[in-house]
Ligand SMILES: CC1=C(CCC(=O)O)c2cc3nc(cc4[nH]c(cc5[nH]c(cc1n2)c(C)c5CCC(=O)O)c(CCC(=O)O)c4C)C(CCC(=O)O)=C3C
């Protein structure tokens with residue numbers, strides 16, 4: 154079992170990062186939005202969301218919990234693979250974590266990005282961050298950086314360890330509603346809205362979903378939504394419960410089309426259509442971070458209260474032990490394939506496993522192209 158992770162010698166948890174106090178909020182937002190053309194008004198508004206929570210995003214604490222869950226799971230299963238953590242937008246910054254890892258002698262690092270689906274922000278942008286960090290370390294002559302190689306785990310949206318905890322949390326959310334509205338409650342699966350152009354070009358160029366509206370991003374979310382809705386129907390015996398995939402957290406200029414409908418407009422439509430209640434299921438996110446705490450638990454809930462519509466919100470996977478076990482499974486699967494062994498990928502549903510290595514042209518940026526590591530277009 155001790156070589157089960159070979160050729161890899163470490164796992165890197167790569168995430169978004171968030172502010173840890175009021176003084177961090179503005180510099181954090183500057184990091185997130187550098188060169189991205191987000192209107193000033195939108196930034197001021199998002200800053201207010203963070204100030205409402207004392208300037209502290211829940212995301213760093215959640216990543217520390219996930220880190221602990223991964224280390225505990227690996228230790229319990231005899232997987233002797235160190236786990237490190239670095240972020241795109243806040244400390245611990247990716248470049249600092251990679252510098253330490255290289256100095257500690259790590260050479261083949263596998264990366265888990267905290268984003269389950271194909272899209273520029275959740276996949277290629279992390280690969281660009283890896284390329285920028287590696288280039289900076291090599292330029293500064295950091296010890297070991299020249300030999301450091303990074304690979305990224307395949308997308309995990311359809312892994313049972315991601316889907317099953319959410320089936321359970323959707324059932325728990327339904328249970329939390331008053332009994333009288335439970336059978337008539339509808340499901341609203343939510344994810345981050347992204348510009349239509351980024352959705353339409355998401356996924357590998359050869360992925361059949363890439364030629365459908367919304368690309369792989371929407372196809373993958375629809376699949377997870379369908380899997381959860383089907384399991385919920387089986388468990389509750391309500392077979393014709395309506396469900397929709399809807400969007401949240403839109404930013405950017407108003408004249409640029411982003412994925413719709415927004416969750417708040419959707420709640421209004423559901424109420425008008427006679428829904429007894431709505432369960433919001435944030436399948437687009439891996440933890441209950443700010444997008445969930447503010448955009449759903451604060452803003453969407455306020456909207457529902459105004460409408461007199463009972464709502465509940467399902468928990469994300471967070472540090473669920475089943476998710477930690479899924480990461481172990483993904484690590485072992487990838488390591489085996491890297492050694493030339495054939496191992497069947499573990500997935501649910503109809504779409505099959507995502508590629509191990511992003512091909513050229515996978516999830517391109519809306520404009521411009523930056524070097525991206527851990528893909529076919531990156532030469533180490
Ligand atoms: C697809 C997607 C995910 C899900 C996948 C994943 O998890 O990666 C995600 C996650 C997150 N997004 C987050 C925060 C922000 N995202 C922003 C802006 C944007 N997000 C976008 C997309 C996504 N974002 C896009 C297309 C933009 C426009 C600007 C750009 O093209 O980059 C802005 C700027 C202000 C605003 O405009 O809202 C903030 C502050 C946090 C941290 C939360 C916390 O602090 O707890 C997390 C986990």
Ligand SMILES: [Fe+2]
Pocket residue numbers: 345
């Ligand atoms: Fe975002």
